[in-house]
Amino acid sequence: MTGSIKLLLDPKIYPLEAIYGASYVFIDKAYLFLKSGPSGKIEVSLKGKKKLSKKQLRDLKGEFLNELLNYTLRINLAKYNKKIREHIVSRALFSALGGEKNTEGDEGEKFNYEKDPFGIAIPWEEKYGKKK
Amino acid sequence: MKKILLVLPFLGRKNTERKNKDMTIKFDKKFYSLKAVKSAVKKYRNFADFGLKQKKNRIEVNLKNIDKDVSNVIKDEFCNYVLYSMKILS
Numbered sequence: 183m184t185g186s187i188k189l190l191l192d193p194k195i196y197p198l199e200a201i202y203g204a205s206y207v208f209i210d211k212a213y214l215f216l217k218s219g220p221s222g223k224i225e226v227s228l229k230g231k232k233k234l235s236k237k238q239l240r241d242l243k244g245e246f247l248n249e250l251l252n253y254t255l256r257i258n259l260a261k262y263n264k265k266i267r268e269h270i271v272s273r274a275l276f277s278a279l280g281g282e283k284n285t286e287g288d289e290g291e292k293f294n295y296e297k298d299p300f301g302i303a304i305p306w307e308e309k310y311g312k313k314k
Numbered sequence: 315m316k317k318i319l320l321v322l323p324f325l326g327r328k329n330t331e332r333k334n335k336d337m338t339i340k341f342d343k344k345f346y347s348l349k350a351v352k353s354a355v356k357k358y359r360n361f362a363d364f365g366l367k368q369k370k371n372r373i374e375v376n377l378k379n380i381d382k383d384v385s386n387v388i389k390d391e392f393c394n395y396v397l398y399s400m401k402i403l404s
Contacts, residue, residue, distance in 0.1 A: 198345070199404075202397070202400055202401045202404070203401070205401070206397070206401040209394050209397065209398055213390035213391070214393070214394060214397055215390075215393050215397075216342065216346070216397070217340075217345070218342050218344060224345070229390065
């Protein structure tokens with residue numbers, strides 16, 4: 183490719199999913215092509231849609247690498263939070279289907295606010311004020 | 315009747331000047347799936363005649379009779395579309 187810049191990426195650092203994600207963001211700005219590089223690396227060719235100077239190409243490369251980091255972090259976070267996310271969603275769906283008794287409801291029955299067992303609803307004057 | 319017969323061969327493709335220059339694009343199977351390449355071929359079939367070949371590690375796409383208006387950008391645009399399909403179809 184003429185007027186293009188090549189990047190060699192280590193798939194151990196940047197997963198392929200992140201490379202696809204970053205490429206997708208840059209599809210409007212540049213022409214991208216992926217191929218195998220030396221020693222298992224991934225070669226990404228970036229070519230501007232308009233004619234770009236060397237500096238502009240370097241900037242494009244920098245922006246692409248930033249986006250790549252952004253996607254890598256996103257993927258890692260999604261991976262680390264996968265279990266808790268699935269747990270929250272499954273619990274929410276289970277509750278919505280009425281598969282679980284609402285524990286808050288049970289406590290609510292024990293401590294009915296209308297009965298006011300701790301005397302919270304009594305005005306201060308009534309509770310501590312001087313009796314006339 | 316004659317008119318219809320003349321138009322029929324051109325149905326589904328642009329009736330513009332074509333370049334005879336062939337072009338081959340090699341897609342690494344590690345990064346590009348056949349499904350994505352086929353979807354791109356489907357989108358771009360009006361601009362050239364496409365031929366697909368599957369090799370051990372790569373998919374080869376051969377372009378013939380490329381539309382003159384798009385001949386200088388078709389390769390890059392086609393590659394971008396395959397990449398886009400990879401993201402969308404995954």
